[in-house]
Amino acid sequence: MPPAVTSENLTVHRGSHPALRNISFSIPCGSITGxxxxxxxxxxxxxxxxxxxxxxxxxxxxxxxxxxxxxxxRGTVRYVTQNASIYDDLTITENVTYFATLYGLGDRDVRHAIKSVHLDGIPKNRLVRDLSGGQRTRVTLACALVGTPTLLVLDEPTVGLDPVLREDLWRLFHHLAENGTTILISSHVMDEARRCNHILFLRDGHLIADDTPTRIKDTTGHDDLEDAFLALANRIESEELS
Incomplete structure (x- = not known):
């Protein structure tokens, strides 16, 4: 199958500063790319x-x-930002229904999305503002998952969550990938890299690795991915100075 995402020589500037520097990569379909x-x-x-x-x-x-x-x-790519994009004065069902309506979907899709993130046991009349932080994260995911996207893009979705909830969400991500959804998930926590099929390592706008966790460890000679990242970063820095 062709890649789900392909980047060719991508460069982005923020003012005069290059935020991304000539980046090329591809993301396999049905993978979890960290x-x-x-x-x-x-x-x-x-x-x-x-x-x-x-x-x-x-x-x-x-x-x-x-x-x-x-x-x-528009109907196949979903993006979950770092800040929750949900409405505090609506219930879980009302929030998910709103997003389902945007995609032309119905009640069955709403119920399926809510169940997939294990929120179906919460009283239907409870407003989002009365939920815990972890539950709010699940509502945001339910809104993104309604209708089952082909590509799910998640920006730091596990920041600030307790270990139990993080583990639960990663089980959900792997279930989605096994059923064909391609996932791109960003994180600054190197421990989460081991949960991914594919890794893109960024440092100061440079792409310093684009490979599987196993091959990155083999290439650098490090069993720990954080040590592997540091080795790659130091190698790039040495090349820039030479």
Whole structure:
């Protein structure tokens, strides 16, 4: 199958500063690709480019056979930002129904999305503002999952969550991937890299690795992915200084 996402020589500037520097990669269909790197490395900028809301300086991104941001992708690509995009004065069902309506979907799809994130046991009249932080995260995911997207893009979805909820969400992500959804998930927590099929490592706007976790460890000679990242970052820095 052709890749779900392909980037060719992508460069993005923020003012005079290059936020992304000539980046090329591909994301396999049905995979969980981890976009890893420290804060300020360019992860959110790259994600915004993939979903078509980032002005790029040069290069191009193709998503599911179309230019990123194309009208044809509106029903198949879902983007979950770091900040919850839900309405506090609505219930869980009302929130998910609102997004389902945007995609022309019905009650059955709403119920399925809510059940998939294990929120079906919460009273139907409870407002989102009365939910816990973890439950709000699940509502946001339910809104993105309604109708089962082909590509799900998640920007730091597990930040601030307790270990039990993080583990539960990763089980959900793997279930989605096993059923054909391609997932691009950003994180600055290197521990989450081991949960991914494919890894993109960013450092200061540079793509320093584009491979599987196993091959990255083999290439660097490190069993720990954080040590592997540091080795790759130091190698790039040495090349820049030489």
């Amino acid at each position: 976009l890893l790197g420290p804060s300020g490395s360019g992860k959110t900028t790259l994600i915004r480019a993939v979903v078509g809301v980032q002005i790029v300086t040069s290069g191009a991104i193709t998503v599911l056979g179309h230019r990123a941001g194309s009208r044809e992708l």
